[in-house]
Amino acid sequence: HQKKTRQKEQRAVIETTHYINELIQSNSDKIDFILGTSKGLGALTSTEKCHTYEIESSLTHTLTHQKTSQEVWCVIYQPETSLPEKITNMVLIDGLQNPSNVGAIIRSAAAFGVDYIGLLPQSADPFHPESIRAMGGTLFAAKFGPVSMNQIPEKFGKSIFYELNSHKGAPVNTVIPDASYILYIPSEMGGSNLKKRYPDLKFVPLHIPMSLEV
Numbered sequence: 724h725q726k727k728t729r730q731k732e733q734r735a736v737i738e739t740t741h742y743i744n745e746l747i748q749s750n751s752d753k754i755d756f757i758l759g760t761s762k763g764l765g766a767l768t769s770t771e772k773c774h775t776y777e778i779e780s781s782l783t784h785t786l787t788h789q790k791t792s793q794e795v796w797c798v799i800y801q802p803e804t805s806l807p808e809k810i811t812n813m814v815l816i817d818g819l820q821n822p823s824n825v826g827a828i829i830r831s832a833a834a835f836g837v838d839y840i841g842l843l844p845q846s847a848d849p850f851h852p853e854s855i856r857a858m859g860g861t862l863f864a865a866k867f868g869p870v871s872m873n874q875i876p877e878k879f880g881k882s883i884f885y886e887l888n889s890h891k892g893a894p895v896n897t898v899i900p901d902a903s904y905i906l907y908i909p910s911e912m913g914g915s916n917l918k919k920r921y922p923d924l925k926f927v928p929l930h931i932p933m934s935l936e937v
Contacts, residue, residue, distance in 0.1 A: 726848050729801070735850040735862075737797040738789055742860055744768045746797060750863055755798040763794030788852040801850055804868025806878075810838040811903050815870065815884070817917050818910035822847045826857025828908065833865035837906075841870035843917060845910075876921055879905060884926045886915075892928030 729735055734755060737743055744767055746754060756774040757764070760783065764775060783792045814832045819825055825847045832840045842849060849855075849867055858865065884907040885900060886892070900906075907926065909915040918926060 726851070729848065729850050733801045735799050735801050735855060736852055737799060737855055737862075738787060738793060738795070738852055739856060740766050740793045740795055742856075743795060743797040745860060746799070747773065753799050753802070753863060755800055757795065757797045759795030763792075763796075766793070766795065799862075802863055806841065806868065806870055806874065807839060807866070812838050812900075812905065813879075814840045814906045814908065815843065815917075816841065816846045816908050817843045818845045818912075818914060819908060820847050820911060822849075822851035822853040823857045824911070825849055825851075826854035826859075829854070829865050829867050830858045830861045832867075832906075833861040838866065840865060840867035842868065843870055843872065845916065872917070872920055875917065876924070880924070882925075884917075884924055886926045886928050888928045888930050890930055892930050894932040895929040896932065898927075898929060 737746070740763070743757065747767065747769055751772040754773050756776065757767070757770060758776040758778055760780045761777060762780070764770065764777060780794065783794050786792075786796060814828060814837050816825060816828060819828075825842070826849065829840050829849060847854065855862055882903060882905050883901055884905050885895075885898070886907045886909065887895070907917070909917075917924070
């Protein structure tokens with residue numbers, strides 16, 4: 724579960740039974756191995772295609788990230804995360820710290836057909852268990868990964884950066900972006916590492932309208 728281990732081994736862990744069942748049915752080649760208690764393994768539809776290991780129930784509290792463990796863990800190979808040579812649009816995350824928020828953004832971006840979700844340095848790990856849980860099954864469908872600061876002016880210097888802001892700019896639902904665009908999401912704390920480093924980039928602020936009735 725440690726970030727350094729995930730990066731070194733290029734692995735990630737899934738803890739949700741129904742998601743593991745989906746992987747077994749559609750992407751079993753992405754699974755390294757599965758471990759769990761007798762109860763956890765028994766909840767899976769099939770494990771014939773996977774290496775499985777049974778553990779004692781007393782060990783579950785040392786492994787889980789969830790309040791209530793489902794007593795099964797699936798170790799997967801991390802998908803390819805390199806930035807494509809050609810992309811039309813991208814969601815760019817800059818220093819967002821909450822793993823669940825990162826996962827939810829990746830899930831939404833994949834649903835809208837965004838070409839790539841890039842994560843600048845200091846952003847939360849997209850392979851954190853909470854990120855994966857928030858992706859809701861889009862882990863192998865979405866295209867995402869790290870983007871370095873140096874790549875931005877080189878590849879996207881002429882692009883418009885629509886900056887998602889809590890207060891400033893036009894409502895996001897009233898803007899029709901150009902065919903080629905970047906939706907830029909800065910840190911929850913309001914900081915923008917990218918703007919500080921490259922102030923000449925073109926940023927257009929947008930905000931999400933909030934209704935008192937919602």
